Amino acid sequence: MLVTGGAGFIGANFVHRALAARPGLRLTVLDALTYAGNRDSLAGVADRITLVHGDVCDGDLVDALVRDCDTVVHFAAESHVDNSLQDPTPFLRTNVEGTFVLLEAVRRHDRRLHHVSTDEVFGSLPLRGDEAFTEQTPYDPSSPYSATKAASDLLVRAWARSYGVRATLSNCANNYGPYQNVEKFLPRQITNVLRGQRPKLYGTGENVREWTHVDDHNDAVLLILDAGRLGETYLIGSGAQWSNRALLELTLTLLGRPADDFDHVPDRPAHDLRYACDSGKIRRELGWRPRWADVPDGLAATVDWYRRNEWWWGPQKAETEARYAAIGR
Numbered sequence: 001m002l003v004t005g006g007a008g009f010i011g012a013n014f015v016h017r018a019l020a021a022r023p024g025l026r027l028t029v030l031d032a033l034t035y036a037g038n039r040d041s042l043a044g045v046a047d048r049i050t051l052v053h054g055d056v057c058d059g060d061l062v063d064a065l066v067r068d069c070d071t072v073v074h075f076a077a078e079s080h081v082d083n084s085l086q087d088p089t090p091f092l093r094t095n096v097e098g099t100f101v102l103l104e105a106v107r108r109h110d111r112r113l114h115h116v117s118t119d120e121v122f123g124s125l126p127l128r129g130d131e132a133f134t135e136q137t138p139y140d141p142s143s144p145y146s147a148t149k150a151a152s153d154l155l156v157r158a159w160a161r162s163y164g165v166r167a168t169l170s171n172c173a174n175n176y177g178p179y180q181n182v183e184k185f186l187p188r189q190i191t192n193v194l195r196g197q198r199p200k201l202y203g204t205g206e207n208v209r210e211w212t213h214v215d216d217h218n219d220a221v222l223l224i225l226d227a228g229r230l231g232e233t234y235l236i237g238s239g240a241q242w243s244n245r246a247l248l249e250l251t252l253t254l255l256g257r258p259a260d261d262f263d264h265v266p267d268r269p270a271h272d273l274r275y276a277c278d279s280g281k282i283r284r285e286l287g288w289r290p291r292w293a294d295v296p297d298g299l300a301a302t303v304d305w306y307r308r309n310e311w312w313w314g315p316q317k318a319e320t321e322a323r324y325a326a327i328g329r
């Protein structure tokens with residue numbers, strides 16, 4: 001198996017999970033080790049994998065790696081909305097061109113591909129109401145990040161239809177869990193509190209996200225690899241919708257701080273109001289169920305992980321907060 005972006009948050013958790021689930025698996029990670037990639041996330045399994053430090057846009061390298069595997073799981077991406085608003089260039093390159101390069105290699109060598117994507121491609125739902133995205137919802141991305149993910153999804157669908165590439169796609173809701181970069185909402189707030197800094201809430205904090213534990217996401221990916229129908233898209237989400245404000249208050253409480261001990265900062269431009277996925281298809285067809293359906297339990301475990309693993313997140317923290325300070329958030 002070739003895992004692109006396997007030194008990132010979801011990819012590294014996937015590598016751990018896939019090796020545990022499939023003891024004989026031979027696994028290669030292709031990762032450019034950008035600011036978001038971290039060898040330390042793979043420390044416990046370093047002797048069981050091959051880590052190739054390289055770029056998914058490098059056609060010759062990708063061709064050789066794809067030729068030598070049966071299955072490709074594609075996580076590699078630029079993944080942070082705020083960064084995409086500051087400079088979209090690497091998003092176009094990695095998310096669009098990188099997926100194109102991979103698709104061409106998969107096509108040449110007739111390999112199985114699973115493409116990992118996000119519910120952000122569908123845009124924003126109204127704040128109130130119980131509407132949710134489905135596999136049929138038209139794409140309507142708001143940010144440069146989600147627009148490039150949407151483009152990559154459409155390339156995968158077209159390569160499956162036009163060339164018979166054996167591909168599946170998944171669009172998952174917001175993930176949380178170990179090894180998530182401290183630029184993202186929950187790790188940023190948890191590590192702020194652990195460092196004695198006040199958490200930062202964008203705008204009013206009424207925006208709603210559906211929080212899915214990274215292990216539940218990765219179990220879904222493993223199920224799709226085993227039994228997903230080729231050419232199909234599967235939406236993945238725990239069903240647990242939380243406003244940013246409510247989740248921040250819970251985080252503060254878990255860390256023993258008053259629930260209102262945070263700062264409001266200016267809102268993100270084009271800030272999507274609400275995401276929610278109807279994951280009925282993967283539940284019905286593949287029997288997927290989230291094991292961490294209860295966010296307070298999953299968040300408590302995640303807070304505990306960040307408490308115990310400052311060696312992992314400490315080196316990223318100052319630079320990340322300096323980037324936020326530069327944009328006033």
Ligand code: NAD
Nearest residue numbers: 005007008009010032033034036037055056077079117175
């Ligand atoms: P991440 O930013 O933590 O990790 C991305 C990884 O890709 C890093 O290891 C980075 O070094 C690597 N990478 C970046 N550019 C590369 C390049 N040109 N060549 C090779 N490797 C490169 O991201 P994540 O949160 O783990 O997200 C992984 C995937 O899951 C992305 O495709 C993202 O769109 C999708 N996704 C994320 C979430 C979420 O909540 N984080 C939810 C749904 C879907």
Ligand code: TDX
Nearest residue numbers: 079080081118120174183184185188200201202207244
């Ligand atoms: O400091 C913050 N304060 C804050 O209020 C940060 C970093 C974020 N927020 C808000 C913005 C969002 O409404 O919290 C919410 C979550 O923010 P992010 O962690 O940046 O996630 P989001 O923009 O929702 O996108 C995430 O989920 C979908 C991932 O980063 C994407 O890669 C994934 O595709």
